[in-house]
Amino acid sequence: MKKQDNIWASGFLASSIKSNEVKLPEMAIGYFIGPFGALLSSGIFTSMLQKYLNEVLGLSNGFLTLLPLVSTVLIIIANLVVGQLIEHTKALAGKARPWILLSALTLSIASVLMFIVPAEGTARMIWIAIAYNLYYSVAYPIYNTANSTLVPVSTRDSKQRGAIASFTNVAGLGVMGAGSMVFPILASNVLGENQHRWFIVMVCVAIFTAMTILLQYKFTRERVTEENFIGGTGDGTVTDNNTKTATISEQLKAVTTEKWWWIIIIFYLLFQWSGAIKNGSMTQFCEWVLKLDMVGNDWGIAQTILSIAGAVPMAVAAVFVVPLANKFGKAKVTFAGLAIGAVGGILAGLFSDNIIMVGIGVALKCFGSSPACYLILAMLADVIDHIEFKSGIRTDGLTMSIYSSLMVAASPIGTAIMNALLTAGGFDQSIVFGAGVQSAAAQSALSVSYIWIETFAYIFCAVLAFFFTVEKNLSAEQAEIAKRKGL
Template sequence: MSSTTASKSFWDGPLTSSLAKKDRVTTPEMLFGYLIGPFGGLLASGIFTSQLQNYFTDVLQLDLSFLTGLQLFSTILIVIANLVVGQLIERTHCLAGKARPWVLLSALTFSVSTVFMFFVPFEGVAKMVWIAIAYNLYYAVAYPIYNTANSTLVAVSTRDTEKRGTLASLTNISGFGVMGTGTMIFPMLVSFALKQDQNLWLLAMLVVALLTALTVYLQYRFTRERITEEVLAGVAADDEKGDKSAAPSLGDQLSAVARESQWWIIMGVYLLYQWSGAIKNGSMTYFCKWVLDNTFFGTADAWGASQSMLSLLGALPMAAAILFVIPLCNKFGKQRVCIAGMVVGVVGGIIAYVGGGSIVPVGVGIALKCLGSAPIGYMILAMLADVIDHVEFKSNLRTDGLTMSIYSSIMVAATPICNAIFSGILSAVGYDQAADITLGTMAQTALTQNAISISYILVETIAFALCGALLVSFNVEKNLPEEQAALKERHEKAA
């Protein structure tokens, strides 16, 4: 009894209680819980996706074979960690909910692990050991804790499908925002200020870490798990002692999702979308350095300006798309709008690839490709949440923990796996780490440039075509309103 009282007093304290008091989602909750909070939480990740490989190869000058091995080995730890965190979330029962306590923990783990990646006090073998530990502290500990919990929030916040779409869009807007920061703003800082000065890199990431801690804490305070409360009310009614073992086992969850084709479709779409995007983001700096004709800006080494411009050309359509993606999805359905977007993305990818090193057609193609990716980018979490409700309707089991841990695994494993693949590609085609950047496109071989172009443009274009084909069979939305009404009635009768 004393333990329960202490637990309640902690989660209901002045610094830990939820500020989202209403039964409906409010504007402050949307702003701090699903836009500002995730932006700060994922900011370091956005920078890492764009610049960590560059930091490893050109600042720390780590061996490419070491990087490939580290990133591939770490993927095993990352996937295991995400599955473990998903089950821990599923078995967390407290006043704050099941995902929000882990969001609060992330304010500490995220900020500390971010700094460790850039505080490198050793040389030689010791430096590689330090980087291996720091890398896994971030990707196999801190990131799984935050991203699985953050992804779960959309699914447990409300059953209102339109509001859920809005929350998913805001969460993904923050994700695109950090990617924009990582690919548009931070490269300018690197090319003009940080350069290869490790101390300046550390200072910049200290600022990022402090911002992360503050915004993630705000996210925790301004969120609420209404569906978790609804489900737990039914459990408590069935068992006056509130048996915490009532959470479905991992085997039960696996059985429930494995039988559902719609779950496999949306996971397949997300895998293609996320991993092809990771290949693109990881190779963008190299494309701008060694393939793109940067003399457009007056000098061959103005790659930072070129990358910022391409990022801006991609970010503007994505930002504009939020004005019509949600209304179109509400009118025509998420599936149809996302398929149309994939078609536009494929057309843009073809234009960009044919453009080669010319900045104008590449820029136009990238803008179209990003515009086409907007619907699936904004709606993927909402579509996953819809599938979770669909699985619950058919099996009477919530699979938030398993589904979001796999979702998070796909996201977090994308960067190390795809960077490892890209490192292997660079090694295979003879990438010159010591090349003179002032020589621009002349500094690397044609084989290297072709490999970089395929990685940056063509891989994602093909993935978009496959995503569109898969989505043709995605039909969860057809009977979802009736299924959600039946679910609500079940829990109300149980309570």
Template sequence: MEEKKQKKSLFETPLLSTKVKSANAKIFPEGGLGYFIGPTLALLANSILSGYLNMYMTNVLNINSWAKTFFTLLPVISVIFVVAGNILVGRLMDRCKTKAGKARPLLLVSIPLSILALLILFTFAPGVGDISTNKSTQTVTLVMLALGYNLWFAVAYPFYYTSHAALVNLSTRNSKDRSLLATISNATALAAMGLCSMVLPFFLRFLFITDDNGVTNAVASQNAWRVFVIALIVITAIGVLIEYFFTRERITEESFANKLLDNRKKAEPISKQAKACFKDKFWWIIIIFFFLYQLGGMLKNVSQLYYCQAMFEGELPNGTMGHSTDIGGGFHGTLSIIGAIPTALGMVIAWPLATKIGKGKAILYGAVLSVIGGAIGFIAPTNFYVVTTSFVIKALGSTPAMYLSLALLADILDHQEAVHGFRTDGFTMTIYGAIMAGMTGIATGILNGMLGLTGYNAEQNIIATPAIQEAMKWIFIGGETICYAVIVIIFIFMGVEKFTAIDKRAIEMNHKAEAAAEGVEYVVPATKLEAEEKEAEAAAEEARKAELKKKCEKKGLNFEEQEAAYQKMLSEKQAAQEAKKQAAEAKKAAALKAKAEKEAAFTEEQKAEIAKKAELKAKKKAEKEAAALEEFNKLRQKNNQPVLEQE
């Protein structure tokens, strides 16, 4: 009877079932299609809207000349809906329980929402022929813009991106496979952004069509955008479908297969988490940092094309020198390509730098470098070579913040758990998500306000007056520079990393006490993770053999021969890894031997001096650790937590 009551899930049908049948995550098709090609195509629309929708409104609709207040307030007021949309979609995903997963079904929901939003923004709105004088046309256009803007940024995109961002963690329990998928997934955002900021700028002449004098032809441009958006809709839908069909939520599937219940300890109430956060100076520093980092970055991003259009001249179709969107787009694309180099370099140097001096100091010194880079840009803001130098230095300085800030936030969350006995992830990540989602609207509102005040009007080719140039200089260069200057000041007081070792001890002590209170055996997390990893690897190996047997049966191959060939390849790979490891160890041993021989040649006086310095260094370290422990225990006592003894 029970079986009759259970309805077959729509997602179990061949039409909507995943095309990934492997028990283990693989580079292809899951990694290549589900985590790279699909998301890159799906993310392209948002990258284009974030980068060029505002210029569509100013250069095609000329909205800043007949609806300045609306133009300024739309992105700012919409922040409320964007933040709410992201929070609501996150909660909806937690409640979504299907055999296709909790995130993947929401990807499908995003398709019709995305199509409708794009059509409202670019196709359903009236033509621009008489928009400057016809009040009814203006009213309909404003309604369509407000509806389409919020439908995209507050509904359609959160439905896609929140689900997309969750897929890596839901894909598998095997940490190696998960790391592989995370690496591929991280590359998709850069790929979509690269196509938008490095490639599209060189083709803006086909979207923002100008006459021989560089003046935008609004009617022709609107028609071009309408055709372009149809193509964008197709690309977005294809991308989302590829991601849906070539991903798999193995962890969610486990809960269905085993009918697991979540018996984990419930999180503390948001009000209690907020109270703990508000008393933590390190929490305030990192939250203010995220606000400034995102605001500065968004001010730079939303104004870059306007800046290049206003500051750099080029040859117009009529043979004279002047300013146009097409010319600005070329400079914009070149600047983005060059700026990507230090960003890629920072990926390599950020973590070694953090290991040596700490994450907080790496971000602090990087912010100082960004301020210097910004100051260089003010020297000659109309000189492309000077501006490029400034851009590159700022980009290099921002890399520690880009790659280390979330890890530093994790340290702060650990510190709060150690001090209060509970974590504040829920409240903190809500605030973080609100900042990340809402700052684009704030930055766009600031830009739009300045465009209105300076009389920007593409229809009359008023795009590069001294007033506009001055405004763009302060938004594009000054905004981020000022934000980094404030970050330098506040990060002088960022000292949470001095508690890292103490926090780990305190958390372990808390967990041992909880285990004892519940009458269960306490297992060291590292030991538990190691055991789980071995279990996952063993399961993955069994799944591989089962798949190989199935393949051999289907194709008439000899399983033993195929397995032997695989084991041979595996042993060769392991031998190469072992040889590499031994070579590294030999190199390290040789370096230690050379150091020992060098020290053996020292005089007794030199050895005594070295020993004295080492003793003094150890004493200072011990004093710092003792001071940190004393400060930590005072915080623990304030929160009715037992103190930690000196090791």
């Protein structure tokens, strides 16, 4: 055993959470307020970055298709590296929380760099490419991988883990709502093409991000990680019980030989990437496909209406998802929800130019998707515990780095796919609102991007959820893990 200076147990670095049970303050501040502020810029980028880069900075669709595709390689590498850094971090504060603390600086700074554009032409494209990758390939992977890792290491109580996973994902959906409901109205009525106003707003977002990440650090605790330490009070030292950190090859073998791991990863890839395509195309779908007579031809209001139509059912579902999952199982509730979501998608697709019918379809889609949104991290955590039972090693860092890679890459890949569809459909970016209409092929491409891709993904994901039965023996497996550790 090895003694370590316990610098994490006093002063600012000490956690404010002392309870061995996950209680409301930890859930509310550590798993909702913190992630909400940290992910706010991402929610804005998902909804509005395409429009800002295209229409405010004048960057071409070709550049905006190539940039995310090239950046995806860096994004995946960065997430895998961060995952291993987290896995090899040994501190009483945990293996993820120290990186959360670092993100208060890195994520807040990176979120404003694309809005500082001091050049024109080729120099502007180079600046945007660098700033884009500092956000998506450096700052965001550090935060998001650490944030995702917090759920499986926060507690071994499956029900409490389901609740905090729900809080975390509600926060993620909340920032998507802010990005697609509040920000479009601000952009269409206040920001316009004024680059200076965009910069000021994003500086405010960055300050909010730093403050909320610090709160998240203070109001979280890694109880599973603490199982590897003895002491932590009194003489200012803790004793590391020399729990072995598995090598990357050992972790890869453990996860890639587990069928439940593959099922949940493929599930998440389809679910997240199809959602990114939908979110990225929402603004232009509202602008060029919907008939907007009832909202005075204001695409910002139309987008807000659809966002509210999706947000309200998801907010309502948040009350019922965890209790239903505790009673019937996470996978069964997720399967039923996705079936409802697929029906809503078909309805919206059949009446894609009617804002009322699309709104009803979106409401059903979002209501149906809520179990998958709220429970995905808890389902991943269950798989991690199952792998620990079988192999004797934790794979939090590797699994969550892959999870984070899929999440972060979803936005650029979704944007690239959307731009490719729009290019194939003959979308004309030179047409400004009110000056003409897009071709029927371009409108069809937007309908496919906003509605149909995600709808078919829901159907496939429902099939995967039907066969996901890792929960069946999880309690017995966790009891065996505790017995091995002498807990």
